[in-house]
Amino acid sequence: MDIDLDRARALRVLGRGAMGTVFLVADGPSAASRPYRYALKAFDKRSAKPDADRRARWEINVLSRLAHPHLPSLLGFTETDDLLAWAVPYCSGGDLNELRYSLPDRIFSPAAIRFYIAEIVSAIAELHAAGFVYRDLKPENVLLRADGHVILTDFDLSRLLHHGPTSASSSPPPPSHRGHNRRARVAARSDSLVGQAKSRPPQPWSAAPSPRQQLQNLVRYLMGSDGALAKKTKSARVSPVSRKPGSFGSSGAGAWGKSYSFVGTEEYVAPEMVRGEGHGFAVDWWAVGVLVYEMAYGRTPFKGQNRKETFRNVLHKELEFPGDSRRRTPELADLVSRLLERDPRRRLGYAGGADEIREHPFFAGVAWDMLTEVSRPPYIPPPSDEGLAAGEGFDVRDHFRNLHQPPPPKGASDASSDFSSEF
Template sequence: MELELDRLRAVRVIGRGATGTVFLVTSRCAGDPYPHLPPLFALKVVEKHSPSAKPDADRRARWELNLLSRLTISPAGDAAAHPFLPSLLGAAETPELLAWALPFCPGGDLHALLHSLSSDAAFFSPAAVRFYISELVDALAHLHALRVAYRDLKPENVLLQASGHVTLTDFDLSRHLPPSSVSSVADPLPPPPARRCSRRHLTRIFGDHLKKARSARVSPVSRRRTSFSAAGESGDGRAFSFVGTEEYVSPEVVRGEGHGLAVDWWALGVLAYEMAYGRTPFKGRSRKETFRNVLSLSPEFPGNRRCDLADLIERLLAKDPARRLGSTGGADEVRAHPFFRGVRWDLLADITRPPFLPQPVEELEEAVAAGSEGFDVRDYFKGLRQPSASLSPSPSSSCSLAEF
């Protein structure tokens, strides 16, 4: 569905990322031009020619929009979005902006939920971890069936729907991989000579001392996404781009030896650990130390507790991608782990009692009650380029949020 930005009104900014800004938006103005849209939805907007944008921002945005189109349409051609992946509601493009509409997830993200817990309280229970990880396994299985490696799994990218179920979001770092890298990421062919892993490559990252580092127990309140290179693929289907968030980057990415779908199972192990223990397993005092820990340390489990969850995490965090859970049998291999015993995979979306149910967004209710007028997203970006410009809505497109 093609949208027109002048028919949409933004309520507020709900997120900013490396490539775009996400707004909470309504189209419920006079005439209701888009009756198929929900009263409120999210609109991700990317500036195509911003001086501050990354050089490949436009390419990444168009890839994400293309992938969302594929996720929204089933192979039979029907609108059948996966329950834990976003569906594309519409898109708009101007000479300056590229935008697309997605369902609004009022529950925020898992990172905010995790760190909203008091420091003396337990983190997610094993049952809660099972609930969220099961849905993420299902979402990754769908992406991997399309030969897409997600490559940026972390709590900030796991949104909570109004129902309490998850939605995986932000696909600009994902990548389509040829079939040769799907069945096995431990391809016997070596990488191209120009990208062969070497002592020199590791020394550039870590310095001269590649010694074992002590694990740092630091809560990951602030994370930095790494994207050092726009490197492409090898002839055997492996990707060589150094992308991701440093605490979730897999050993094969750090070593620069090429990677496939198994990077997502590694990140799932890191996420399960953080949900269970409130910190990531390899976080160091610096980026270099974090990468050293990823290569050399094994995850530590408080109290040396041995349980199905700890075993799942250890198997997902195998340093060798060929030995990692999910690398050979894919999602079915992960689903078969004892931690998921009793999970009805065919009924995940029908579970009505999730661990957390989002509360109504109070700021939004107040804005609606007050009849607040929204603003034009085009004016928002004009204001960023010209600080003296007014962000007030234009009279031609003004509407009251109370009208819907």
Template sequence: MGTVFLVHNRTSDPTASSPFALKVVEKSTIRTKLDADRRARWEIDVLRRLHNHAFLPSLIGSLETDEFLAYAVPYCPGGDLNVLRYRQTDRVFSPAVIRFYLAEIICALDHLHTMHIAYRDLKPENILIQSSGHVTLTDFDLSRTLAPKQLKSLASSPENTITDAFKTRKHRRNLTKIIKNVVVLEKGGGALLKKAKSARVSPVSRRRLSFETGEKSNSFVGTEEYVAPEVVRGDGHEFAVDWWALGVLAYEMLYGRTPFRGRNRKETFRNVLLKSPEFVGRRTALTDLIQRLLEKDPTKRLGYTRGASEIKEHEFFRGLQWDLLTEVLRPPFLPSREDEEDLTEKGVGGMDVREYFERQKAPPSFPPSPLPSPSSEHLKFKEF
């Protein structure tokens, strides 16, 4: 949708001690660009409504010129959850680490849902690690406002803590844990990490519905491997799509792969509709949680009836003090000093944003020019 730059204010922050992320969307009369412009404006509106939540970003400021729409959010030096997972020896997280991150993500989604916003794009690349080690969600351009469900009665709701089979087994044991792809930050001319492009599904609305009204959305949005069955079927969807994506995310954190990925998009969607997630080894509270989140019928999915409250009551989170998550001083991983290195030199010899976009449009030179200097990848945004 846009290009994300790592920038700092040369006037108020000459040593680059407080850099921030600047997302810039180039305006155009081309239809695809108009859609990006509309989505960028929506994201800015959502960011304006997010105030001081520990696991959600805040809007530092925005700017519009005849050519660009730009907005700034805090910089997260720890990269995203996918980068962090790839740094692990087996490219997976322990149940204890998964528990910590899922808890914070649930709190973020819960807050969005109380604002009647369905996130609709939960995936590791959109979960960033702050300097404190806590998470924050990013990219709200695919989110939308939905009217809350009107439930007749909650008195007859089934117990939502754990399946009977697992509960019985547990009791028995008791007797005897910002551009097209990902933003790549440069270090001394070398990329920090180059990742495969996510197969993001562009918003395609099956009906011309208002962006603000309606209990269900009929848009086809998300990232292939995280799209819920009701989205693929076109049945209309609501907040439960975020709990499905949470189940896919938990599975990937546990096994290092998503549960429904196929050889192509068609096979992936078929797996989403028909295939059951495969688990290895004995049944645990974590695998039970994942299975209940990956219920293909959204009305039977954990979190459908009472939202995040149901998920927080699950056995996997037993004993977790939800109100003290923000007080954790030593999260599982903290950004290294290299991640938070001084950026003073990176701000030297930058370029104007306009020059950057003009260079992207220029045809490649032949033969290829020598490798660019590190400073060529940084910018000075004169008007911001």
């Protein structure tokens, strides 16, 4: 459907990021009496970062192809001279990161991990079956619906890959398996190296370094002695850097289903991506392993003091389990170990896709074909009470117009301040 910005009234801002601002929006004849609500992602063309427009349109393209209980669907979109906006279902339960930090020990029980990871695996399996590698799994991107089930979000770093014999693709699930800002998202970049977003059409390189040379330079820059990035201690998204020409939908993807982009969130980036050897669908299963570890032990396994150290740990640090956790939860520890296999060809999920993960002993007893029907979520969000009375709310377009208004004259501001101080 087309989004009618004349009828839509924003209740509040849900978040801001590299891809724009997300609003909780009410839409109805008068936008009152608790009308239909959804999340509206609005991209301001006037203040956009380079290539953000292409990434936003790519996300809309991906969303338009999704139909799964644990993936968002595109409810509609609209475009004006200044804005590009698209609507997705509103998830009122927050995200998995917020939920973890609300727990006393900031860790989940094995039963809760089994529930959430089963639904995440189901969502990733659907993406892989459609040819998309996700590449941005982290707790902040796992949203909770009002009923406690999960929804993955943010697909601007995804890529369309060709399934092939060496692509580490996930096998499509059988019919019974189908269903009907702790980390700043900032770019780690060198101006001379980061120039091509993941959705940009191939560009002529002429005198510029070859894509593979760019890759080698970037890896040396991140892993070498240069300390320019060492001050950034937060886990951050890394920029989409394409190292191999390709089409818009599969930019950076080779004939064997590999991408040569360097993207993701640093604590979840797979070793083959850091090494620059090309990656396939198996990077998502590595990220699942990192997420399971974080949910179980309260931290990610390879985080260093800075980005350079984190990447070194991803490549070389031995996987450690706290205390006697291996003995207490052997199936969980084995699942993590097999997902965090540095050689993607030996990683759980590489050969048999999601089916290999479903068959792991940790998931014994999971009714994969009825996840949303018979699995009770371990946490049910409290009812959301965000009504909207007639005349309340604000216009999304006005929100962005106000951002571009010049500041008030300094004299007027000073006079107002002096006047109020007298009283």
